[in-house]
Amino acid sequence: MRVHAYAAPGASEPLVPTTIERREVGPTDVLIDITHAGICHSDIHTVRGDWGPQPYPLVPGHEIVGVVAEVGSDVTRHRVGDRVGVGCMVNSCRGCVNCRNGDEQYCRNGMVGTYGAPDRDGTTTQGGYASHVVVDADFVLSVPAGIDSAAAAPLLCAGITTYSPLRHWGAGPGRTVAVVGLGGLGHMAVKLAHAMGAEVTVLSQSLKKQEDGLRLGADHYHATSDPQTFDELAGRFDLIINTVSASIDVDAYLGLLAVDGTLVNVGAPAEPLSLNAFSLIGARRSYAGSMIGGIRETQEMLDFCGEHQIGADIELIPANKINEAYDRVLASDVRYRFVIDTATLG
Numbered sequence: 001m002r003v004h005a006y007a008a009p010g011a012s013e014p015l016v017p018t019t020i021e022r023r024e025v026g027p028t029d030v031l032i033d034i035t036h037a038g039i040c041h042s043d044i045h046t047v048r049g050d051w052g053p054q055p056y057p058l059v060p061g062h063e064i065v066g067v068v069a070e071v072g073s074d075v076t077r078h079r080v081g082d083r084v085g086v087g088c089m090v091n092s093c094r095g096c097v098n099c100r101n102g103d104e105q106y107c108r109n110g111m112v113g114t115y116g117a118p119d120r121d122g123t124t125t126q127g128g129y130a131s132h133v134v135v136d137a138d139f140v141l142s143v144p145a146g147i148d149s150a151a152a153a154p155l156l157c158a159g160i161t162t163y164s165p166l167r168h169w170g171a172g173p174g175r176t177v178a179v180v181g182l183g184g185l186g187h188m189a190v191k192l193a194h195a196m197g198a199e200v201t202v203l204s205q206s207l208k209k210q211e212d213g214l215r216l217g218a219d220h221y222h223a224t225s226d227p228q229t230f231d232e233l234a235g236r237f238d239l240i241i242n243t244v245s246a247s248i249d250v251d252a253y254l255g256l257l258a259v260d261g262t263l264v265n266v267g268a269p270a271e272p273l274s275l276n277a278f279s280l281i282g283a284r285r286s287y288a289g290s291m292i293g294g295i296r297e298t299q300e301m302l303d304f305c306g307e308h309q310i311g312a313d314i315e316l317i318p319a320n321k322i323n324e325a326y327d328r329v330l331a332s333d334v335r336y337r338f339v340i341d342t343a344t345l346g
């Protein structure tokens with residue numbers, strides 16, 4: 001099946017309209033008529049080669065929402081007409097210890113990424129900036145009623161990437177959580193941590209988005225460009241979620257943690273991050289990382305969002321604005337996620 005898409009021809013060229021081939025619907029597959037695809041900063045890192053060479057031409061997009069158009073003969077979990085989502089993975093080995101524990105994102109044999117990964121039929125996976133996708137039913141999520149499809153798309157990456165560490169490190173009543181960077185991931189972290197009952201602080205480069213931050217659910221908002229912020233908030237937080245796509249001064253942020261506090265890096269800059277061991281030793285602090293979340297947890301997150309009426313704050317764009325949106329994300333000019341209306345793909 002030939003479908004409309006937008007692809008990066010190379011690391012330094014703008015994305016262009018194209019068509020790609022999708023496989024036949026197999027017995028365990030679901031064909032999704034994509035309605036919305038979010039633009040994640042990881043799409044930009046990937047297509048620009050920040051994380052290494054890529055198989056071009058590459059169709060990015062791992063925040064996919066659409067409607068089931070066809071199901072394979074063995075599929076029972078999804079039906080034609082259901083509203084569904086696909087995130088960063090489309091398969092994994094299912095047999096290793098991590099897959100069996102529901103942590104398919106850490107599959108010991110390597111999860112199959114939604115784009116740029118070798119697929120089970122030997123082809124390269126292509127992502128959600130497309131009109132349709134065929135995905136194994138076990139990696140297709142149900143989107144709860146009550147969340148608009150455009151606002152739901154970013155939950156499939158930005159939502160789960162922040163929900164998972166917030167849950168893992170116990171964000172909730174009586175816990176102080178700081179979110180570094182108010183972009184796609186950051187604004188979801190604020191909404192989710194607030195809904196979990198934590199006391200939430202935003203640490204942004206400036207106070208430009210303060211009003212938004214407080215509206216999204218933050219209790220406090222500080223500018224990291226003001227050195228006083230680091231004195232005033234020293235030793236304050238149980239948990240810090242760093243969503244910044246560039247290098248940060250890790251030691252400065254570790255200094256904001258209380259005894260036993262944890263700084264979790266979800267931001268994935270191209271350059272290595274370094275730290276001074278004394279920043280950890282001085283208060284039994286932890287420095288950690290986290291990657292998206294497993295399939296079961298992603299469904300749990302979607303259901304949590306349905307229950308709490310949480311979606312992303314988005315700017316809906318036509319496909320011909322994708323390159324402009326990339327430039328705006330790189331300039332931290334996003335409020336707070338660009339989502340492609342895939343009906344405009346052609």
Ligand code: NAP
Nearest residue numbers: 041042181182183184185204205244245246267268291292
């Ligand atoms: P985004 O929308 O661009 O948000 C990043 C935010 O970081 C910006 O809005 C900005 O917030 C802040 N920032 C940007 N450049 C900065 C700089 N030089 N110094 C300080 N702060 C800066 O990006 P995103 O889509 O949320 O993704 C964020 C990062 O997470 C990316 O590296 C992405 O690849 C990664 N990611 C990781 C996972 C995972 O599984 N671990 C999943 C998805 C994404 P302020 O303007 O508020 O300062």
Ligand code: ZN
Nearest residue numbers: 040042157158
């Ligand atoms: Zn992403």
Ligand code: ZN
Nearest residue numbers: 093096099107
């Ligand atoms: Zn596995």
